[in-house]
Amino acid sequence: MLLNIENLRVKYGNIEVLHGVTLQVKQGEIVTILGANGAGKSTTLLSISGLVRVAAGTIFFQNSELQKLRAHDIVKLGIAQVPEGRRIFDTLTVQENLNMGAFVRKDGHQINETREWVYKLFPILKERRQQLAGTLSGGEQQMLAIGRGLMNKPRILLLDEPSLGLAPLLVKAIFQTLDEVNQAGVTILLVEQNARAALKLAHRGYVMEVGRIVLEDTAEALLANPEVQEAYLGGTRA
Amino acid sequence: TIKIGLMAPLTGPWASEGQDMKQIVELLAGELNEHGGLLGKKVEVISADDGGDPKTAALAAQKLVTQDVVGAIGTYGSSITEASQNIYDESKVIQIANGSTAVRLTAKGLKYFFRTSPRDDEQGRVGVQALEKFGYKNVAILHDNTTYAKGLAEEARALLEKKNVNIVFYDALTPGERDYTAILTKMKSARPDGVFFTGYYPECGLLLRQKKEMNWNVPFLGGDANNNPDLIKIAGTDAAEGFYFLSPPVPQDLPSREASDFLKAYKKKYGTTPGSIWAVLSGDGFRVLTAAIKATGSTDSDKVADYLHNKLKNYPGLTGTISFDDKGDRVGEVYRVYRVNAKGEFILQP
Amino acid sequence: MSMLCIKNLTKRFGGVMAVNDVSFEVPAGSIMGLIGPNGAGKTTVFNLITGICRPDQGEIIFDEKSIVNLLTHNIISLGIARTFQTIRLFQNLSVLENVLAGRHSRMKSGSLRAMLRTPFQRGEEEAAIAKAVQTLNFVGLRRDAAQLAKNLSYGNQRLLEIARALATEPRLLILDEPAGGMNEQETTNLITLIRKIRDQRTTILLIEHDMSLVMRVCENIVVLDYGAKISEGTAETVKNDPLVIEAYLGTDEE
Amino acid sequence: MRDHSKIIYSTMTVLLAMSPLFLNKYWVDVLNNVGLYAILGLSLNIIVGHAGLFNLGHAAFYAVGAYTAAIFNTRFNIPVLWLLPLCALSAGLFAAIVMRPIIHLRGDYLCIVTIGLGEIVRIALINDIFGITQGANGIFGIDRPSIFGISIRRPHEFFYLIWGFVAVSVFFFHRLENSRFGRALNYLREDEVAAEGSGINVAHYKLACFVIGAAWAGMVGDIFASKMTIISPESFSFWESVLLFTLILLGGSASIPGVILGAFLIVGLPEVFRGIANARMLIFGGAMIAMMIFRTEGILPSRPRRYVLPDESSGESRA
Amino acid sequence: MEEFFQQLTNGLAVGAIYALIALGYTMVYGVLKLINFAHGELFTIGSYLGLTLLTSLGLSDVFGPVLAILLLAAMVMGLVAVVGALLERTAYRPLRESPRLSAVVSALGASIFFQNAVMLIYGARLRVYPLGILPRTAVNLFGIYLPLVKLLILFASVAIMTALYLYIHKTRIGTAIRAAAIDQGAARLMGIDVDRVILIVFLIGPALGGAAGLMVGLLYGQINFTMGWVYGLKAFTAAILGGIGNIPGAMVGGILLGVIEAMGAAYISIAWKDAIAFVVLILILIVRPTGLLGERVAEKV
Numbered sequence A: 001m002l003l004n005i006e007n008l009r010v011k012y013g014n015i016e017v018l019h020g021v022t023l024q025v026k027q028g029e030i031v032t033i034l035g036a037n038g039a040g041k042s043t044t045l046l047s048i049s050g051l052v053r054v055a056a057g058t059i060f061f062q063n064s065e066l067q068k069l070r071a072h073d074i075v076k077l078g079i080a081q082v083p084e085g086r087r088i089f090d091t092l093t094v095q096e097n098l099n100m101g102a103f104v105r106k107d108g109h110q111i112n113e114t115r116e117w118v119y120k121l122f123p124i125l126k127e128r129r130q131q132l133a134g135t136l137s138g139g140e141q142q143m144l145a146i147g148r149g150l151m152n153k154p155r156i157l158l159l160d161e162p163s164l165g166l167a168p169l170l171v172k173a174i175f176q177t178l179d180e181v182n183q184a185g186v187t188i189l190l191v192e193q194n195a196r197a198a199l200k201l202a203h204r205g206y207v208m209e210v211g212r213i214v215l216e217d218t219a220e221a222l223l224a225n226p227e228v229q230e231a232y233l234g235g236t237r238a
Numbered sequence B: 001t002i003k004i005g006l007m008a009p010l011t012g013p014w015a016s017e018g019q020d021m022k023q024i025v026e027l028l029a030g031e032l033n034e035h036g037g038l039l040g041k042k043v044e045v046i047s048a049d050d051g052g053d054p055k056t057a058a059l060a061a062q063k064l065v066t067q068d069v070v071g072a073i074g075t076y077g078s079s080i081t082e083a084s085q086n087i088y089d090e091s092k093v094i095q096i097a098n099g100s101t102a103v104r105l106t107a108k109g110l111k112y113f114f115r116t117s118p119r120d121d122e123q124g125r126v127g128v129q130a131l132e133k134f135g136y137k138n139v140a141i142l143h144d145n146t147t148y149a150k151g152l153a154e155e156a157r158a159l160l161e162k163k164n165v166n167i168v169f170y171d172a173l174t175p176g177e178r179d180y181t182a183i184l185t186k187m188k189s190a191r192p193d194g195v196f197f198t199g200y201y202p203e204c205g206l207l208l209r210q211k212k213e214m215n216w217n218v219p220f221l222g223g224d225a226n227n228n229p230d231l232i233k234i235a236g237t238d239a240a241e242g243f244y245f246l247s248p249p250v251p252q253d254l255p256s257r258e259a260s261d262f263l264k265a266y267k268k269k270y271g272t273t274p275g276s277i278w279a280v281l282s283g284d285g286f287r288v289l290t291a292a293i294k295a296t297g298s299t300d301s302d303k304v305a306d307y308l309h310n311k312l313k314n315y316p317g318l319t320g321t322i323s324f325d326d327k328g329d330r331v332g333e334v335y336r337v338y339r340v341n342a343k344g345e346f347i348l349q350p
Numbered sequence C: 001m002s003m004l005c006i007k008n009l010t011k012r013f014g015g016v017m018a019v020n021d022v023s024f025e026v027p028a029g030s031i032m033g034l035i036g037p038n039g040a041g042k043t044t045v046f047n048l049i050t051g052i053c054r055p056d057q058g059e060i061i062f063d064e065k066s067i068v069n070l071l072t073h074n075i076i077s078l079g080i081a082r083t084f085q086t087i088r089l090f091q092n093l094s095v096l097e098n099v100l101a102g103r104h105s106r107m108k109s110g111s112l113r114a115m116l117r118t119p120f121q122r123g124e125e126e127a128a129i130a131k132a133v134q135t136l137n138f139v140g141l142r143r144d145a146a147q148l149a150k151n152l153s154y155g156n157q158r159l160l161e162i163a164r165a166l167a168t169e170p171r172l173l174i175l176d177e178p179a180g181g182m183n184e185q186e187t188t189n190l191i192t193l194i195r196k197i198r199d200q201r202t203t204i205l206l207i208e209h210d211m212s213l214v215m216r217v218c219e220n221i222v223v224l225d226y227g228a229k230i231s232e233g234t235a236e237t238v239k240n241d242p243l244v245i246e247a248y249l250g251t252d253e254e
Numbered sequence D: 001m002r003d004h005s006k007i008i009y010s011t012m013t014v015l016l017a018m019s020p021l022f023l024n025k026y027w028v029d030v031l032n033n034v035g036l037y038a039i040l041g042l043s044l045n046i047i048v049g050h051a052g053l054f055n056l057g058h059a060a061f062y063a064v065g066a067y068t069a070a071i072f073n074t075r076f077n078i079p080v081l082w083l084l085p086l087c088a089l090s091a092g093l094f095a096a097i098v099m100r101p102i103i104h105l106r107g108d109y110l111c112i113v114t115i116g117l118g119e120i121v122r123i124a125l126i127n128d129i130f131g132i133t134q135g136a137n138g139i140f141g142i143d144r145p146s147i148f149g150i151s152i153r154r155p156h157e158f159f160y161l162i163w164g165f166v167a168v169s170v171f172f173f174h175r176l177e178n179s180r181f182g183r184a185l186n187y188l189r190e191d192e193v194a195a196e197g198s199g200i201n202v203a204h205y206k207l208a209c210f211v212i213g214a215a216w217a218g219m220v221g222d223i224f225a226s227k228m229t230i231i232s233p234e235s236f237s238f239w240e241s242v243l244l245f246t247l248i249l250l251g252g253s254a255s256i257p258g259v260i261l262g263a264f265l266i267v268g269l270p271e272v273f274r275g276i277a278n279a280r281m282l283i284f285g286g287a288m289i290a291m292m293i294f295r296t297e298g299i300l301p302s303r304p305r306r307y308v309l310p311d312e313s314s315g316e317s318r319a
Numbered sequence E: 001m002e003e004f005f006q007q008l009t010n011g012l013a014v015g016a017i018y019a020l021i022a023l024g025y026t027m028v029y030g031v032l033k034l035i036n037f038a039h040g041e042l043f044t045i046g047s048y049l050g051l052t053l054l055t056s057l058g059l060s061d062v063f064g065p066v067l068a069i070l071l072l073a074a075m076v077m078g079l080v081a082v083v084g085a086l087l088e089r090t091a092y093r094p095l096r097e098s099p100r101l102s103a104v105v106s107a108l109g110a111s112i113f114f115q116n117a118v119m120l121i122y123g124a125r126l127r128v129y130p131l132g133i134l135p136r137t138a139v140n141l142f143g144i145y146l147p148l149v150k151l152l153i154l155f156a157s158v159a160i161m162t163a164l165y166l167y168i169h170k171t172r173i174g175t176a177i178r179a180a181a182i183d184q185g186a187a188r189l190m191g192i193d194v195d196r197v198i199l200i201v202f203l204i205g206p207a208l209g210g211a212a213g214l215m216v217g218l219l220y221g222q223i224n225f226t227m228g229w230v231y232g233l234k235a236f237t238a239a240i241l242g243g244i245g246n247i248p249g250a251m252v253g254g255i256l257l258g259v260i261e262a263m264g265a266a267y268i269s270i271a272w273k274d275a276i277a278f279v280v281l282i283l284i285l286i287v288r289p290t291g292l293l294g295e296r297v298a299e300k301v
């Protein structure tokens, strides 16, 4: 078990938004979390990365208890996140943003290689590499956010709605890339509104509702589940 | 007890003056109490911080008035004093200002207002006399835009113009800065024979030093706000040598017993000498006030004021003899000219 | 008759040709889609229309009137309203007040009337609140009126942005990726809403990457790529245009 | 909850109104200063609290009002209370003219410009601009105000004049903030682009709040001048602007009770610490930090406006 | 003409000091978006600490003047940096998530606190540095008087500015500092220790301020507890003039402000000098709303 979350509770102020979430991710897996707006998916990801404080429960990453570590130490363990809302560094250039993605990497000389790989994935970023990230179009910023996450060469990659605002062609490309990255050994935990695509990519999935995990199954099973279809796949497709 | 108020800038830009004032008045009150107090009662000094700001001063005055002080000593700065004048007057409390030289303060005919400090016009007159004596034809005047310094500068300008001396430069620096080379450069190009600086010693010290550093040897005459030993420290003895300034005589220079006793006691209690003459003038305010109370045997403001106006003559103060005229101004020649010698000592000029 | 007419619009940012000689018309009462790859210049077109930036060249004619040199708030008063690609609500104000922001340009009372609280001002205020509530009802947020905007879920924030825009009583509503971040269920609801808005005789121009939405609601579609228009027509035409497939849609290999 | 605070506020008001009966002159005068700061605070609150504009030069507008009063009173003998409209006009007009070209500056750039304006005005006053401000001496001999022939001189009399003015200000500013105008300021504070995109003329409203705030401060200047009977540039220093700015944030920005409480703190705290003379400002500074840490939003933060919504069952519902 | 160049050099010398303080201002602003009003007081503290060390340690007897001054500078910078870090810890860190204006009030409070603390510790009277520590040699170039020390300060400022610029813009940790300035949460997701980054900034900025305080003490001899307020305001003006958050901007702004003041004093009026400087500042901001070198990121909508 690579990542093991047990009974996770998180509060914003006095309001508890996660009421005991339990989920596991195995080495080499792609796991997706489905759920309506406000279910607590992003909160779950943020608490893994240490950006929100955990009120109760444990998050084990192999032998480390993440809830006791500080955010930057968590990243050093090999956990990268592409956060919701992109959160790129808008007054840094595209290239500087990517470099920041590799901040914790020790293998200095290989960073350039990874960057070239990201540029190949998103050629427009290469064109814009000296532009300030804040002036990129919405979709370009999304590419940058993903690229920045990939720069980390993490052991596990957490993605929060990576396809948001991307053109259809690119959405396909992204999912394909995630598949490739996974093939190369990176474990992936994916939150995605585009549930159908996510389930097609993932091995397993969890369904989350108002701060609780309500369903857990293999991806195929979830795709076939009528309740899931009704709630997250827009019923029978038009 | 008999309560006497002290209004002084204990905080704010003039805090050092105010703190000296407090030390001096408390020292004198202590001595007085040791010798049996006043009218058989102890004297209690109540100090109020005016922060060097008119509005706070008004409050401080209000505070002293409500504590039923017989009289109040203070304060430093003419506009600060002015903001408190009406409050004392309306409550019939005697006020004796120590560092407030603006002419208009006593022009209002307030019955209970006195000052131990001299007036700007007096100083202007003495200053111009000195400049005349030095024989300067082209004079530069520099002030710092404070009420006091500007008043003095204007006074001097008017008198000099009457005497057909050329004012080749007239402007104001901003106090509190460190670098006055721009001003000196400009002043130098006006080629004055001598410079009359009417501002305060911190700036004057810098001016002297920077003037020296740029090898400009013009003589400087300073106003009475320069009578402070720190001037020499700032300027350095070499740069300060030859600097003239006006001042009421400092206690050190007075042959009187009062002055030397006071200096001794002060040094004993606080380990230094008073920072400036203005603080010492608050001591004189305290002394004349208590003297008047003693003489009249009363704390009634009307009686005390009347005594100060009319009966107190040539009282031996720490800064020379003291009498008041009917406006409350101190009468008599107060100002002298000092010169800094090669050791950095202030030498009273004949 | 066309509600909005764009002629030879061009905008450069430094070396980037964000919009390159684009012309199209939005017929009154229609729903029009603006699609294209990321960075094609779609949002920039919206910014040009709403006066947030100025075109280097070209004309924008709204209801027979050129609006190129007008300030944003004037353009809004003329009857164009928009939403933003990244949500820009007044996060610390209530949902109702967010909608009242949209009412602003339809009200008159200034500071003096407010201080004196004249009958006119009070009447106007009441009417504005009534109208705002009505708008909230329309998008289905009536129950959240007292919430702070930041406490709404993402999808509801998107709806609130639309409500705020609608409150200005626009004749042309432009939406920048309204379905972004919504799941398919919510997208379906959004489609219903968009149609409802159109049925109230508001013309709609929208940007969207969710093809299920675009193909279902848009009567006409304009496709941009690298700032230039590469295709235009009905959903059917555009979907089968090889240029569009190549640049944007990709082939459905499933 | 609401009624609770109503009771507290009315008790406070009554207590305050009766306070001159049992306080001595000094404390009444302290309250007078609190009142002046309260009105100034309210006038600045429109700019800082509601519009979120970073104004650290409010003393400039206050000064323009005070000097207008002083000049017209001493030269033309116009009674000071009659000069109120003129002071408002001159300060408002001044704000309109000088802020016009710089109103589009953002955040800290606007901040330094307002500091600059404050300094420019102060320096102009010191240098006796146009020969009418009497330089550093300031203008003296300003009349006390009089109402129906009764001259107001003692602190107790000023108390009712000043706090009457506070009441009027609260009345008007309360209405102002609960209106289209007040909301518009909040919108631009939250997000200028979105405000403009909702049809709000952002530049106009920014300027308008400066003008109104300045005009109001100008009137306070008039009262201040007649209370002190002498005004000089040092009363309008940068420090004064800093105090005003601070009192708003300590009390609670965009909150009328907060601003009034802030005035009490800013004037009152240093008075309370008078006993420890030399250290009083040290403690004051420390208290500022501590209060911001423990009550980030100020002591009485602003509350959401309430609206009476039509329809749907139970009459009043809050929003 | 000679006078013009003399005034230009006068202005450059003053500007160099403004620039040095402005650099610290801008550094802190850059990462916390906080106008650190207490920066001026850190400057004051630097000059007082310098005085204490100078008079108590007698360094110049042991090491000779040059080495002594360098040592002194190192010690002052170190100590002021510690004060800066403590300031951050107590007055700013608890407010990191709070509205910006709250932090500004905290900064103002810190400024008042420090100013009065210095007054209580060292007394209200001005203090004077011992004379004759700095060499008073001056070069006379075509009739223009150039004090060597001021020249050195100018070079030092430029050198420090360059070093800082390279550090912030070309190094990994510098980029991390800028990243943390933009979005602390995202920076942490990159593995950046935001607390450490802010600490670095709060060591560098105050250290520079302290160094400037020491320099002013050595150069002009006279220090008092209120001087930080004046210098702080000038430095803030300078930082804004150049574009706040921008390192070369602080430099340019500082130098320019010094020159504007000197020229204003020389050719218009000494009494109006500060007002003139502000008028020029306002005019510049009307034309360039984010300062001379300020980034003008058109906000992407």
Ligand SMILES: Nc1ncnc2c1ncn2[C@@H]1O[C@H](COP(=O)(O)OP(=O)(O)OP(=O)(O)O)[C@@H](O)[C@H]1O
Residues within 6 Å of the ligand: A012, A013, A017, A035, A036, A037, A038, A039, A040, A041, A042, A043, A044, A084, C151, C152, C153, C154, C155
């Ligand atoms: N900073 C915050 N402060 C207070 N409440 C918050 C905060 N962030 C999120 N919440 C609340 O926590 C709950 C869970 O939010 P979260 O963002 O984790 O949901 P999500 O499943 O990611 O939704 P979405 O699909 O909209 O991204 C929601 O009710 C939200 O309103």
Ligand SMILES: Nc1ncnc2c1ncn2[C@@H]1O[C@H](COP(=O)(O)OP(=O)(O)OP(=O)(O)O)[C@@H](O)[C@H]1O
Residues within 6 Å of the ligand: A128, A135, A136, A137, A138, A139, A140, A165, C013, C014, C016, C017, C018, C036, C037, C038, C039, C040, C041, C042, C043, C044, C045, C085, E298, E299, E300
């Ligand atoms: N202020 C700016 N400065 C520089 N370049 C800009 C600026 N604004 C936009 N651009 C560039 O212009 C191009 C068009 O941007 P725009 O936001 O219009 O794209 P878009 O079609 O909306 O894309 P998306 O679907 O990703 O939102 C982009 O390549 C972007 O990098």
Ligand SMILES: [Mg+2]
Residues within 6 Å of the ligand: A041, A042, A043, A084, A160
């Ligand atoms: Mg989420």
Ligand SMILES: [Mg+2]
Residues within 6 Å of the ligand: A137, A138, A139, C042, C043, C044, C085
């Ligand atoms: Mg876009």
